[in-house]
Every structure is written in C-alpha cells, then in structure tokens.
Amino acid sequence: MSQTIHKIMYSSSAVDLFSAEALDQLMLKSRHKNAHFGVTGCLIYHDGNIIQYLEGSKASVDFIYGSIVRDSRHHDIHLLCNDQVDKRAFRDWSMALRYIPENRLRDYRTVYDLFEDMMETDTIAHLCREARVFFETFLDVSRLRTGNMHLS
DSSP, X not given: OOOOEEEEEEEEEESSOOOHHHHHHHHHHHHHHHHHHTOEEEEEEXXXXXXXXXXXXXXXXXXXXXXXXXXXTEEEEEEEEEEEESSOSSTTOSOEEEEOXXXXXXXXXXXXXXXXXXXXXXXXXHHHHHHHHHHHHHHHHHHHHHOOSOOO
C-alpha cells in the first residue's frame, strides 16, 4: 500500500517585494529543506503576492508550513487547501518557482504553460480545476493589495 500524500495550498503577501536575487536565495534554501523532508511543490510569485503548493507526508508538510507561518518575510497567510491525494503532482521538484507575467495573470490556461513540463496530463487537469479557484483568489488578492482593479 502506498503512502498517502498530504497537500496544502496557501496564499500570502511579502512584507517587502522580493528581488530576483532574493527569490533565487529563497528557492535554494527551500529546495534543500524540502528535499531533506521529502516535500515537493511549487511557489508562484507575482508583485509581492505568493501562492504555494506543498505535498509530502503530513508530518513533513505540517512542519514546513509551520515554519512558513512563523517566517517574518510575509504575512496575511491564508490556507486555501489542506487535503490528501493519492500521488504527487510535483514528484520531481523539491520546489519549483514560477513567475506570472503581468500580461498573463488573468489567463487561466497559464497553469498549463507553467506546469506542463513537470507533470502528467491528468495531474495537470486535476490541478487546473483546483487552480482556477486558486488563481481567481490570487487575482482578487492582487487587486486588493495593489489597488488596481483593472489587471489584465
């Protein structure tokens, strides 16, 4: 019997905007820590707004998420999904980083563009169903935080 995989998705806001160099450093540390704990996932960053998907054993995911909640670099953390799945979506990625360009923020098919090189098609389709709500929330939060109600 295979081990059940626990997944979470959350959104948060960076206290200060991350530079490309700061994001690269964060990814290096995250990849090392996640690999140690057997956690995989993806972080999506746009203009100080973060959404992240983590998967692994419940104990490991809870530990990583707890350290995220205590991290002073971001705030307004909202847990969007806390569930179990039969298999990993990001099995080969200790942590993938994807930037969403401003002109693609509203394009829900961007999920395919961002993840097609990482996952099987059926896994992408499943994540896209979840991600639509996820990205709608992300877009709404981005609008509220930037005061820009006309992102395109």
